[in-house]
C-alpha cells in the first residue's frame with residue numbers, strides 16, 4: 025500500500041484521517057510524543073530535521089495538520105505558539121521534501137478559512153475572496169506563504185482553507201454548543217447575524233482524500249460546505265436536532281465572560297465567516313452533507329451510538345476488552 029505521512033496526526037482531524045485512509049494507504053504519524061503501543065507513530069520535534077525525514081522519502085503523500093489549537097486565550101505566549109507551531113512544521117517538512125531522493129507526489133498543508141475578511145453579504149471564494157488583517161489572518165498568511173514558497177518542484181501542493189469542522193474533537197465547539205443547548209442556552213450568539221461556514225467531519229475527510237488523489241489539482245482550496253448559514257439559523261437547527269424547545273440568546277457581554285471562563289476567544293463565534301468552496305464545486309466534488317440539518321442529525325446519531333463503544337474502549341485502553 026502507498027504510504028501517507030501525517031504530521032499532527034494525533035489531533036482531532038489527524039486521528040479521523042488516519043482511520044479514514046487505512047483501507048487504501050499505510051499511515052505514519054509524526055508526533056512530538058509517540059506512544060510505543062500505537063502503531064505507526066514516529067517522533068519529531070516539529071521544527072528540525074531528524075530520523076523522521078526518512079519516512080518522507082518515498083512516501084506517496086505528506087499531510088500536515090500540525091499547529092497549537094486556536095481554541096485558547098490569545099495572550100502573547102499563546103499567540104507566539106500558534107504562529108510558531110504552524111511556521112516551523114511547514115518549513116521543516118519543506119526541507120525534508122527537498123532533501124528526499126524520491127519526494128512525495130503531493131503535500132497537503134492545513135490552512136484556515138479565517139484568512140478571509142469577515143463578510144455577511146459577499147461570499148468569499150479562492151479567486152476573489154478578500155483577505156483579512158489582524159492576528160488570525162496574519163498567522164494564516166504567514167503559514168500559507170511558508171508553504172507556497174517552499175521549493176518542492178516535484179511535489180504537488182494543496183493548502184486547505186478549512187472552516188470550522190463539525191465533529192467530536194475535544195477542542196471543537198460543537199460538543200460545548202450541544203451541551204449548552206441541552207440546558208436551554210442554545211439561542212443566537214451576539215445578534216445572530218454573523219455568517220457561519222462549517223463542514224461535516226466526513227466531508228473534510230472526503231475532501232482531503234479527493235485532493236490527494238486528483239493529480240491535476242493544486243493551490244488553495246476552501247474546504248467548507250457549500251451552504252453556509254447565519255448563527256441564528258445554526259442555533260435553531262441545533263435546537264431542533266436536539267429537541268431543545270427553547271434557547272436563551274447569549275449577548276456579546278455574556279459571551280465575553282463565558283469565553284474567558286472557558287479559556288477561549290469570542291472571535292471564534294462572532295466573526296462573520298461567509299466562505300464557499302468554489303474550487304471543490306468546480307472540480308465536481310460531491311458533498312455528503314451540504315446542509316446543516318442533515319449534518320447535525322448524522323453527527324448526533326453517531327455520537328449516541330458511539331458513546332457506548334467509547335466508554336468501553338476508554339475503560340480498556342490496551343484493547344483487551346474484558347467483560348465488566
Ligand SMILES: NC(=O)c1ccc[n+]([C@@H]2O[C@H](COP(=O)([O-])OP(=O)(O)OC[C@H]3O[C@@H](n4cnc5c(N)ncnc54)[C@H](OP(=O)(O)O)[C@@H]3O)[C@@H](O)[C@H]2O)c1
Pocket residue numbers: 032033034035036037038054055056057069070089090091092093094105109113134135136137186187188189190193195196
Ligand atoms: N478543527 C477545525 O475545525 C479546523 C478548522 C480549520 C483549520 N484547522 C487546522 O487543521 C489542523 C488540524 O486541526 P485539529 O482540530 O485536528 O487540531 P488538534 O486536534 O489541535 O491537533 C493538532 C496537532 O498539532 C500538533 N501540535 C500542537 N502543538 C504543536 C506545536 N507547538 N508544534 C508542533 N505540533 C504541534 C499536535 O500533535 P502532537 O502533540 O502529537 O505533536 C496535535 O495533535 C490545525 O492546523 C488547525 O489549525 C482545523
